[in-house]
Amino acid sequence: MNSDEEIPSDEVDSGNVSSSDDVEFPMEVESNTSREKQNEIEDYPYEVLSTEQIVQHMVDSIKEVNSVIQLPHTTIRILLNHFKWDKEKLMERYYDGDQEQLYTEARVVNPYRKSINAQKKQSRRSTGTEECEICYMILPSSMMTGLECSHRFCTHCWTEYLTTKIMEEGLGQTISCAAHGCDILVDDATVMNLVKDSKVRLKYQQIITNSFVQCNRLLRWCPSPDCNNVIKVHNVEPRPVTCKCLHTFCFLCGENWHDPVKCHLLKKWIKKCDDDSETSNWISANTKECPRCKVTIEKDGGCNHMVCKNQNCKADFCWVCLGSWEPHGSSWYNCNRYDEEEARAARDAQERSRSALQRYLFYCNRYMNHMQSLKFEHKLYASVKGKMEEMQHHNMSWIEVQFLKRAVDILCQCRQTLMYTYVFAFYLKKNNQSVIFEDNQSDLESATETLSEYLERDITSENLADIKQKVQDKYRYCDSRRKVLLEHVHEGYEKDWWVYTE
Amino acid sequence: MANIASQRIKREFKEVIRSEEVARCSIKVELLDDNYSQLKGEIAGPPDTPYEGGKFLLEIKVPETYPFNPPKVKFLTKVWHPNISSVTGAICLDILKDQWAAAMTLRTVLLSLQALMASPEPDDPQDAVVARQYKGFPEIFISTAEHWTNIYAGGSRKKEEYSKKIERLMGIGCNMDQALVALSGCNWDLDKAIEQIFG
Incomplete structure (x- = not known):
């Protein structure tokens, strides 16, 4: 690649931290396991990757795009993230559509226009000092920095700003410029240059790798707690995969391997269990459903004249026969409407729902x-x-x-x-x-x-x-x-x- | 308190005091303690709105992480407005939440609040009752907001009819705030308000 020729070097602009295009993403990862040879279990090949290998995978994707589209790595990373790491989609848009619009959508400044901005900054530099709009300090220009959008703040404020966004709001690739109303994104090289606290750097890298894994259909985090490995498959299928931590799970849905039931039914079931199981026993013993709106009701007094509290329903009915209350008018606490057609229908419905339970x-x-x-x-x-x-x-x-x-x-x-x-x-x-x-x-x-x-x-x-x-x-x-x-x-x-x- | 935060507030405080809005008495900021973490703000009700002539007090709490996080602001003066809770004074305004930018200041916050008072956003309400009235019964909304401004913020416009209804409720054992909230929420229907309080 020859991005240095394409992109005017910003070396003179020492205050501009986003100039280091070719800086490799310096990762600090907790685990460093070597590349695992492919597991082949029942003709379903997959690999277990460590966090480090995932980062390498990202860098490789960026390089691959870079060999076709010669843009700075940082710009490609933001563009790729915008297209959920779909290289083909990015290339298609890049060559087919309006590039200016593409840059706006992805919230980056067209790198080919950097030269103009750099000149602007150059002229402003001559005054020697600038005021940071965040801390209101008058500082030498060398302590000021900004993105290609030309909004400049002091490095200290930038660091604080990025730290807040990363640690408190959990943002990674979507942190925008600190200026009000400016949506230009902060690239990873800038973040790594400005943020020195290793805890914050680690969190930032985790957020970025996490978004990469979540965007990529062929990757899935091992769901077992405290495991930082990722499973990489060649095609997405509901198959059992076993991580290096020995946890076996379904690649498609991430649940424990659940043969013979299929993922969508299991998901439905788990949701049903979460919603129902604790209370369903009590419900079946103590409640009935309103014959009109089917809301579950509990009878907490002696009177059999029920008025549904659902404001949209307000049905009057008899607790005993579940029929309309109206014909009960003359015989209040003594239900003798047991054989009424309507009441039978209501009870049938009730029974169906009870038997489903x-x-x-x-x-x-x-x-x-x-x-x-x-x-x-x-x-x-x-x-x-x-x-x-x-x-x-x-x-x-x-x-x-x-x-x-x-x-x-x-x-x-x-x-x-x-x-x-x-x-x-x-x-x-x-x-x-x-x-x-x-x-x-x-x-x-x-x-x-x-x-x-x-x-x-x-x-x-x-x-x-x-x-x-x-x-x-x-x-x-x-x-x-x-x-x-x-x-x-x-x-x-x-x-x-x-x-x-x- | 973190250095940047107090540094900033000091400077901003001076900025507000020197600003032309203070000269026109439309905004004001007071310090409540020495370390710049608690302030009291005041904004004048914007002209040509139901809030005209009123003075609205604000509680401003500056977090440790200011200016990277927004200040916490709420109305101390009770106000009838779709984006401000008539009960707690909590404010629904994007720049006090996710649209906050580090380059914003106390002055811009106070001016934005004034702008919010002048142009409510009923589709993004903080107080659903007020918002419903604003959309459904705009005339009642205006006179209600004026009445609130009169009672709590020192505005001059009020409706005799409303005062009488409030007195009626107070005559049967309500306090003034309770009566005003109930009547305002029921579009000044006395029977409904009574039902709401005693029903």
């Missing part, structure tokens, strides 16, 4: 139950380790006791699969295939429970051989049943067997 609770309880058990099984690893040591005292070799750990691995996999089968089943409409699915589910569930029971049993020297045989048989069975269940569901996806309720 019952159905949800059925699936939710089972889902939660497996989730809870899964948490306990993680504790099982510790106790199994103890048992494995104990067995080695009973004349068994290390290799001979490994089956126990394997059994817990399989138990956890089965629990996780079972947990998500209930989400799948909740949204599934009944048909012949769904019956087969439910059979598979119940078979896997009962086998899993037996395995779980075996693993919690006390191991003594007398029953050792017997238990080993049982555990091995059971976990092999569980593993094969789990695969059968998943394959059946996948086959259904391919052959369009599954019909959803919503």
Whole structure:
């Protein structure tokens, strides 16, 4: 690249901090892991990248664009960010459209016009001192600086300004010039030149890398807490990926790997659970719905004449029969309108909604139950380790006791699969295939429970051989049943067997 | 208090005192403590508005991080305006929030507030009741705002009819503020105001 020829060098303008176009983005990152060789799991290749490698990835993208469009790196970074790091889109716009408009939209000054601004500044420089509009200090011009928009403030105020924006407002690539009404963006080289506090620099870099990762469809942060790695895939698919921190998750949605249920249904389910689960039991026991507007009501007094508090509804109805209150007028506290057509319709509607709730609770309880058990099984690893040591005292070799750990691995996999089968089943409409699915589910569930029971049993020297045989048989069975269940569901996806309720 | 902040306020304080607006008595700033973190502002109600003739006091709190964060400003004088809470005096104005720029000053803030009083933004309201009246019943809004200016800010325009209604409510056990808020919010419908207070 030869940007120095294209762009008038600002070296004389020592006060202008954005002049250093070619400064590489100096990263201070916490983790420095080396580039991982590609993982190939079931023909779905992906890479685990550290924060440092992500930065390199950004720099590479900038260089790639720079080899075609010869603009300063800082300008390209802002333009790329504007196009969500879509190189093709940027190039297309750059060569097809109105470039001036492109610069305005992306909030940068056309770098080819810098020379004019630089001259302006040069002439102003002759006075020797300038007043900073922020701190009102009269300072030598060498302590003043600004962007290409020619709004100049002292370096100290700039630093304070940038620090506030970064630390308090969490802005990164979208910090604009400090002047009122000026929307020209502050580029990264300027920020790195002005901000010296390492905490602020680190935060700034995190914000910038984060926006890069979030913009890029092929990248996703590992969702496990305190993990700073990113998974990079070649094409976006709902597939399990395992980070270096050993957390396995679905690349498409970022949740724990949730086969057999699909991402959108799981998302719906999680939202439903967050909204409902705590209160739904109480609601089903203590409330009814207004027959007109369906708002949930609680009866807190003895009178059966209900007036809906929903200001848009205000329906009068009877708590007992849910029919309109009007015909009750003459027999206030004694509802004898039980067979009325209207009341029956209202009760039917109520029943439907109650039974929907019952159905949800059925699936939710089972889902939660497996989730809870899964948490306990993680504790099982510790106790199994103890048992494995104990067995080695009973004349068994290390290799001979490994089956126990394997059994817990399989138990956890089965629990996780079972947990998500209930989400799948909740949204599934009944048909012949769904019956087969439910059979598979119940078979896997009962086998899993037996395995779980075996693993919690006390191991003594007398029953050792017997238990080993049982555990091995059971976990092999569980593993094969789990695969059968998943394959059946996948086959259904391919052959369009599954019909959803919503 | 951070050095830049107090430095700035000192300078701005001088700027306000010297400004032509002070000469015309349209804005005023007073220091409340030695370290420049608390100030009292005063703006005159702009001419040709319902606030004309009133003096409106403002509480100005200067944060440590000033001028990189905006000063916290609210009305101490009660005022009937769509963008100012009639209860707390809180102000809805973009430059006091995300549109704040470090190069703005106390003077520009006070002048912007005056401008806000002259041209309310009912579509971005702080006080929904006032905003509804402003849009739906502009004449009632004007006379109500004038009445508030008369009572709290020393303006000269008021409606006898409104004073009488307030007295009626005070006669049945309300205090003045309560009566004024209820009546203003109900477009001066006495029955509705009574229902709102006692219902």
